[in-house]
Amino acid sequence: MLELFTSLFLLIGGVFALIGSIGLARLPDLFTRLHGPTKATTLGVGGILIASMLHFGGQGNGLSVHELLVTLFLFTTAPVSAYLVARTMLHLSGKSVDTGTGRQGISDKETS
Amino acid sequence: MNRWLPQPLLSLCLWLVWLLLANSAAPGQILLGGMLAVALPLGTKRFWPDRPHVRRPLRLLVYFSVLLWDIVVANLTVARLILGPVRRLRPAFIRLPLDLTDEFAIVVLAHTLSLTPGTVSADLSIDRRTLLIHVLDLDDEAMLIARMKQRYEVPLKEIFAC
Numbered sequence: 001m002l003e004l005f006t007s008l009f010l011l012i013g014g015v016f017a018l019i020g021s022i023g024l025a026r027l028p029d030l031f032t033r034l035h036g037p038t039k040a041t042t043l044g045v046g047g048i049l050i051a052s053m054l055h056f057g058g059q060g061n062g063l064s065v066h067e068l069l070v071t072l073f074l075f076t077t078a079p080v081s082a083y084l085v086a087r088t089m090l091h092l093s094g095k096s097v098d099t100g101t102g103r104q105g106i107s108d109k110e111t112s
Numbered sequence: 113m114n115r116w117l118p119q120p121l122l123s124l125c126l127w128l129v130w131l132l133l134a135n136s137a138a139p140g141q142i143l144l145g146g147m148l149a150v151a152l153p154l155g156t157k158r159f160w161p162d163r164p165h166v167r168r169p170l171r172l173l174v175y176f177s178v179l180l181w182d183i184v185v186a187n188l189t190v191a192r193l194i195l196g197p198v199r200r201l202r203p204a205f206i207r208l209p210l211d212l213t214d215e216f217a218i219v220v221l222a223h224t225l226s227l228t229p230g231t232v233s234a235d236l237s238i239d240r241r242t243l244l245i246h247v248l249d250l251d252d253e254a255m256l257i258a259r260m261k262q263r264y265e266v267p268l269k270e271i272f273a274c
Contacts, residue, residue, distance in 0.1 A: 032246075
């Protein structure tokens with residue numbers, strides 16, 4: 001029974017990690033690609049960690065909780081790296097928050 | 113209290129993280145973690161010129177549970193967007209005017225927005241009043257801004273009292 005749940009969560013995690021990677025390949029530009037790794041992969045890793053907690057918790061050595069820390073670190077570091085990449089891209093193109101925004105995005109508004 | 117525990121919340125977090133790392137609640141680990149939780153904030157006091165003023169720690173817990181749920185929803189939303197027709201996405205930058213003044217609160221807000229549906233925070237203006245956000249599929253800018261402000265900024269404002 002426990003193995004069933006472990007496999008289920010492993011599958012869920014794997015599927016979401018895969019979706020995140022597909023996003024990286026399919027999405028058109030750098031900024032949209034940032035959305036894949038900050039979101040779809042968090043649930044992917046989350047699923048795998050839940051599976052790990054179930055698996056090692058079920059071996060009779062008491063509850064296994066340090067997987068929670070991985071989640072915590074992931075949630076604090078993923079946005080930082082996304083922010084750094086986005087900001088580098090903005091600076092490389094010479095734009096910042098003080099230039100235009102809107103549906104067309106910064107670059108389009110700048111050129112028009 | 114204040115002399116030995118300049119930052120009670122940081123100490124509590126350090127202690128919990130230590131226990132999680134050790135993966136046990138044996139008395140020795142509790143004591144060692146406690147010692148570290150006191151020593152580390154004291155040793156790094158200089159790096160925290162103005163510590164975050166958390167007025168309502170309990171509300172912070174509520175906030176994080178809402179956030180956890182939103183992250184799961186966000187994953188499903190983004191997965192759907194990624195697997196759907198990519199050409200129909202309407203990516204855009206929007207600017208979120210900030211009411212928060214506390215730096216730490218802004219960091220928490222920026223993190224939150226990066227982890228929730230279809231938005232990634234990309235830049236903060238020099239005067240710290242505006243957050244630049246990239247949206248994967250923009251539908252209604254005014255509604256999105258109102259939603260972000262209502263769901264995340266208002267509670268953060270209460271928690272950090274700024």
